[in-house]
Amino acid sequence: MATxxxxxxxxxxxxxxxxxxxxxxxxxxxxxxxxxxxxxxxSSNYLDAYNLFTNIxxxxxxxxVALPMAYxxxxxxxxxSVGGNICLSATVLGIVFNSTGNIWFGIMAAIxxxxxxxxxxxxxxxxxxxxxxxxxxLATNIVFRxxxxxILGDGSTGGMQKIKWFTELYYGRxxxxxxxxxIFFCVLALVFGLVMHKTVFGRHMFAIGENKKAAAYAGIKxxxxxxxxxxxxxxxxxxxxxxxxxxxxxxxSNACEGYELEAISMCVLGGISTAGGKGTFVGSFIAIxxxxxxxxxxxxxxxxxxxxxxxxxxxxxxxVLYPTIQDAIKNRKKKAVK
Amino acid sequence: MIQTKxxxxxxxxxxxxxxxxxxxxxxxxxxxVIQWRSGGAFLTKTVITQLTQNxxxxxxxxxxxxxxxxxxxxxxxxxxxxxxxxxxxxxxxADGIITNPLLAFLFSIVxxxxxxSVIGVTISKGKVIPIIATLGLxxxxxxxxxxxxGTKWVPSDKMLAGYxxxxxxxxxxxxxxxxxxxIMFVAMFVFLxxxxxGRQIYEVGSNPEAAKxxxxxxxxxxxxxxxxxxxxxGLAGAMYTSMYATAQGNMANGAEMDVIAACVIGxxxxxxxxxxxxxxxxxxTTIAIISKSxxxxxxxxxxxxxxxxxxxxxxxxxxxxxxxxxxxxxLEGREx
Numbered sequence: 001m002a003t004x005x006x007x008x009x010x011x012x013x014x015x016x017x018x019x020x021x022x023x024x025x026x027x028x029x030x031x032x033x034x035x036x037x038x039x040x041x042x043s044s045n046y047l048d049a050y051n052l053f054t055n056i057x058x059x060x061x062x063x064x065v066a067l068p069m070a071y072x073x074x075x076x077x078x079x080x081s082v083g084g085n086i087c088l089s090a091t092v093l094g095i096v097f098n099s100t101g102n103i104w105f106g107i108m109a110a111i112x113x114x115x116x117x118x119x120x121x122x123x124x125x126x127x128x129x130x131x132x133x134x135x136x137x138l139a140t141n142i143v144f145r146x147x148x149x150x151i152l153g154d155g156s157t158g159g160m161q162k163i164k165w166f167t168e169l170y171y172g173r174x175x176x177x178x179x180x181x182x183i184f185f186c187v188l189a190l191v192f193g194l195v196m197h198k199t200v201f202g203r204h205m206f207a208i209g210e211n212k213k214a215a216a217y218a219g220i221k222x223x224x225x226x227x228x229x230x231x232x233x234x235x236x237x238x239x240x241x242x243x244x245x246x247x248x249x250x251x252x253s254n255a256c257e258g259y260e261l262e263a264i265s266m267c268v269l270g271g272i273s274t275a276g277g278k279g280t281f282v283g284s285f286i287a288i289x290x291x292x293x294x295x296x297x298x299x300x301x302x303x304x305x306x307x308x309x310x311x312x313x314x315x316x317x318x319x320v321l322y323p324t325i326q327d328a329i330k331n332r333k334k335k336a337v338k
Numbered sequence: 339m340i341q342t343k344x345x346x347x348x349x350x351x352x353x354x355x356x357x358x359x360x361x362x363x364x365x366x367x368x369x370x371v372i373q374w375r376s377g378g379a380f381l382t383k384t385v386i387t388q389l390t391q392n393x394x395x396x397x398x399x400x401x402x403x404x405x406x407x408x409x410x411x412x413x414x415x416x417x418x419x420x421x422x423x424x425x426x427x428x429x430x431x432a433d434g435i436i437t438n439p440l441l442a443f444l445f446s447i448v449x450x451x452x453x454x455s456v457i458g459v460t461i462s463k464g465k466v467i468p469i470i471a472t473l474g475l476x477x478x479x480x481x482x483x484x485x486x487x488g489t490k491w492v493p494s495d496k497m498l499a500g501y502x503x504x505x506x507x508x509x510x511x512x513x514x515x516x517x518x519x520x521i522m523f524v525a526m527f528v529f530l531x532x533x534x535x536g537r538q539i540y541e542v543g544s545n546p547e548a549a550k551x552x553x554x555x556x557x558x559x560x561x562x563x564x565x566x567x568x569x570x571x572g573l574a575g576a577m578y579t580s581m582y583a584t585a586q587g588n589m590a591n592g593a594e595m596d597v598i599a600a601c602v603i604g605x606x607x608x609x610x611x612x613x614x615x616x617x618x619x620x621x622x623t624t625i626a627i628i629s630k631s632x633x634x635x636x637x638x639x640x641x642x643x644x645x646x647x648x649x650x651x652x653x654x655x656x657x658x659x660x661x662x663x664x665x666x667x668x669l670e671g672r673e674x
Contacts, residue, residue, distance in 0.1 A: 078469070124651070128658045132608040134412070134469070138595055139651040146644025153640050261473055274467050306484035306587075313477030320474070321464045 039297035059292035076276025084144030089241035094157030118234015158250025209276030393626035402570030410610025424575030428585035454568015458561035544611025
């Protein structure tokens with residue numbers, strides 16, 4: 001009987017939670033459609049597929065970091081060091097490439113450095129669990145960017161554009177239309193989404209985000225999972241650095257400034273709670289495109305970057321306020337019924 | 339769980355006091371090393387004057403952040419609030435609407451407190467997590483700064499002479515801006531130690547549920563704290579524009595990170611309910627000393643960022659290790 005009653009309780013919970021998520025994603029889809037309708041009405045050029053993909057490519061470099069960021073937020077952690085990490089990895093790529101002349105060495109060095117930086121975050125945070133992830137990654141962000149500043153000074157490192165196939169990583173397209181980067185991103189997002197929702201590891205992450213102590217008592221190796229996720233974030237930062245280099249062809253020490261906050265706001269817009277344990281991957285996937293396309297659309301009507309920033313800020317606040325407003329309306333209705 | 343907490347609370351103030359004294363010791367050592375390595379160039383009148391003048395605004399900001407961290411919140415929008423209030427004040431001065439320096443300071447504080455209260459309401463009534471609310475509002479405030487100024491900057495000659503000279507002037511041998519820091523420190527110290535509201539802030543931070551049950555209106559405390567923090571950011575905005583005698587859209591970008599670091603070095607816990615005005619003063623001074631002295635010691639400019647981050651990380655780590663030791667000692671004491 002106990003199991004039966006347990007099951008009913010859990011099924012009720014799940015259903016209500018599910019419907020909430022459905023509603024959330026429904027809202028996101030509505031916003032997504034709204035943004036597209038707005039963009040189409042603003043400019044007839046919007047639906048030009050080639051331009052559209054060019055623009056999507058532009059924000060996909062940021063979006064790549066949002067994928068592991070979703071995991072980190074799901075754990076109830078945060079990583080403010082991704083911007084510095086990408087910057088340092090890209091710097092190392094440039095330096096290694098220029099000193100060895102072999103782009104492969106550069107790519108490997110960048111990915112290694114990125115992964116190591118992520119692992120360093122993970123190591124500090126899992127060894128000293130009392131530390132707030134926010135302050136540690138804040139400090140490591142300064143360190144990573146500072147190292148890149150030390151290496152580059154006021155100058156920059158470049159020359160990557162001489163390698164034709166390397167620039168193709170960002171600019172190349174299948175059938176002269178769909179960018180490689182777009183396909184890569186979608187595949188990666190699919191893998192991330194499946195791991196988050198369909199694997200034991202994913203369930204572990206949800207459990208840790210919900211309640212670290214309970215998860216530890218349930219036999220989940222909390223610190224191992226955290227370590228892995230931070231290292232994974234570092235790896236993705238390394239990959240992003242490679243794509244950034246392919247895109248820009250040169251690196252300065254202020255590269256990728258603010259990527260961390262962009263990635264976090266994309267995830268939060270997608271419904272991933274920064275308190276951990278809540279959210280779906282589909283949500284953040286849609287949110288990435290909402291933010292990117294909204295920015296593109298507002299650019300089309302020549303709105304200044306500053307105004308766009310205000311609009312994105314308002315969108316973020318309104319979306320996170322949405323559940324509270326929904327609750328308030330529900331309560332009022334209940335009172336009215338009574 | 340509750341029992342251990344209340345037991346450690348008795349030892350808590352003693353522990354804090356020892357932490358602050360150890361921080362003071364570290365600071366003195368730091369100053370001595372810098373003095374030695376720089377060949378006596380650090381403890382001179384010009385350097386000290388520059389230090390107290392240039393970093394006064396981050397010290398003031400740290401006191402506001404202390405309150406926010408004490409209730410278990412965080413505010414990463416203070417850089418943007420500072421810019422918005424400083425910019426709008428400077429614009430009104432340039433347009434000749436504000437003709438009195440004191441009025442300029444007051445106006446800046448008002449703008450800041452409006453920003454702060456918006457943050458407070460969003461967090462308490464809207465039930466949004468502080469970091470997300472302030473992240474979103476940071477975009478809005480920073481965007482508004484550019485919007486009101488039309489992405490232009492206010493040059494020095496458009497500002498009131500009295501406003502500009504305030505930051506350069508001194509009283510009893512100390513820079514005016516540093517007097518603001520001192521007044522702020524004394525006010526904050528008294529406020530947190532001996533006023534009812536100050537104690538409520540600690541209670542809300544250390545155990546919100548208990549605070550609620552004991553009759554504290556948490557929402558009101560939260561809104562008040564964020565509003566005070568905004569007002570302080572507004573004050574800092576006036577200090578900043580008066581010191582640099584210009585107002586630019588990107589001013590104080592990233593200041594929040596320095597301020598949070600100052601608080602953490604000063605022993606404020608990000609979980610809330612733990613920290614003191616004296617600790618924050620020491621933390622903010624340490625950050626100021628580090629920022630100012632790295633070039634004096636002959637460390638080249640490009641190392642400075644990396645070193646600063648490293649020092650913050652080490653300070654935080656030392657905090658944890660000290661706390662672990664203290665906790666172990668406390669446990670041993672109980673066993674006997």
